[in-house]
Amino acid sequence: MLKVINALLAIVGGVLGSLLLFYVMNKVVERLPRKWEERVKPYVFFGPAVLLIGFFLIYPAIRTIVFSFANSDSTSFIGLTNYTDLLGSGDFVSGALLNTLLWMIVVPALTVIFGLAVAVLADRLRPRAEKFTKSLIFLPMAISLVGASTIWKYVYESRPEGTPQVGLLNAILDKFGIAPVAWLQLSQAHANSLLLMVILIWAQVGFSMVLLSAAVKGVPEDTIEAGRIDGASEKRIFLSIVVPQIWATVITVFITVLIIVMKIFDIIYVMTGGNFNTDVIGMRFFTELFTNGNNGYAAAIVVMLMIAIVPVMLYQVRNFRRQEAQR
């Protein structure tokens, strides 16, 4: 119970403590001459937040870059060796890197397509059915990927031939007299990776659906009506009138899912531990850092991830600027 008391103390301390900190700093600043007060006060307000960001994100990020040029316990510099080691090993390139690339190609696209399909199709159901369907598909957003993986591990479970199958997929095969398949070990054509991707898609379609549904409902009726009057088919109306108007949302969803995919870790850790050719860079990072204790490799992997994310970051900033200009 000590933990609970500690947690409660932390909550009270965190809120009151930070409030007190701001209050005291504010009082101190108010004693300054008027001109200085106006100048200094903003720093008091954003200072603690910037310190936290600096200490827990920016400074460590710089240290990570430095570590990526150092040896496994960060005691001496070894130049680009970590990078050449990693990029020179087929294990990393055609394993973790290639699989991550596959995830990046498959998952965001399918999540957008499924989300859009649900958004458009559910729109045509009766309101009660629409609400039920959407709530159901949205629900996996709440649970952890560890939880989602547990759910699907049970679906993929495989027992030796001849014994009763408790996994849904193999039970279905069994009904047709087909021998059970050890799904998670099925690395031909990356089949097992695809089965792991199903978990993330299952978890993320709800997010995609909610955003896209709001966008589709926001398409002005008169633009669609105009298409109908011109005699366009439903398909044509959807592709030429609706899609262009929701494109910005499509991109937002795509990028959000893409970022999640690039650093995916939980699903692989729980389902296969990166074995059977399902390794990804998020998993490899953990293996190097925690299991192998190799700071150099782990840092180099993160730096590669960071470089891959820079374009997304630039897009995000540009997008934000455009939004601000419209405000």
Place this chain on the structure above:
Amino acid sequence: MTVSLDSPTPSTPSRAARRKPPQQGAMQSRAGWFVKITMGILCLVWLIPTVGLLITSFRQPEAANTSGWWTAIASPLKATQWTLQNYHDVLFNGQTPMGVSFVNSLAVALPATIIPIMIAAFAAYSFTFMQFKGRDALFIVVVGLLVVPYQVALVPLLQFYGSIGLNGTFPAVWLAHAGFGMPLAIYILRNYMATLPLSVVESAKIDGASHFVTFWRLIVPMSVPALASFAIFQFLWVWNDLLVALLFLGQGDNMVVTVNLASLLGQQGQGWQLLTAGAFVSMAIPLLVFVSLQRYFIRGMTSGAVKG
């Protein structure tokens, strides 16, 4: 699940939405068989795996591991096949029972949610209502940091915590999550505050109220929806996180539900009746929070927030 998903109120409405309010359905036509069947199949795909998990968590160990969960539905009234023992076992037995992890998760997630809120709110206020040099540039940095994955901080942080003996303790995780969540918190709160009428702040200023008073008496009460949005995001994020908990808390007495469930899954010979019960214990709180506060969650989501 009574909250409607149909009309989220984005704090930054898209151009199309601003031009015209959302309508009854832009593509209006009745659902044909194709639509009904497709949606039916989709619902089943989303529902069945979870139903299987739920049913198994109430089955006798012997039955759960020698027959599929669907066989239990064939005779649902046979009372002897149902049991609550699995939940009892997973909550109270074992080296670190799920019950202990449940308390740990609360002890991690609540402070990690509450601590950053106040700090972010002050920062968001300064970005919205105060003038200072480099304000816009600083905010652009915050926007850029939104998509940066927290992995960038983990290598040095693990080393740093190790050197000051903070590894394996709750404060290590609170502080890390407070830092990682800060860009999103500032972003959500600032975007919301920017929609508040500036006249309120200005008239308060004319009345002689200091920034501190304006913030505390006016802006914080008006920003409750945005504060709630972020709180839910952060709470779910921290509760459901595996990597940070695994690195900084590990698998000892302080392990949280996600780490506990992952380690149950990794152990040979754990029966499915225990795994499924453990999974539901780990999901109970997030599901409850999510279902009851979905409105705020959707508002945060539609504000265009992306977390790296």
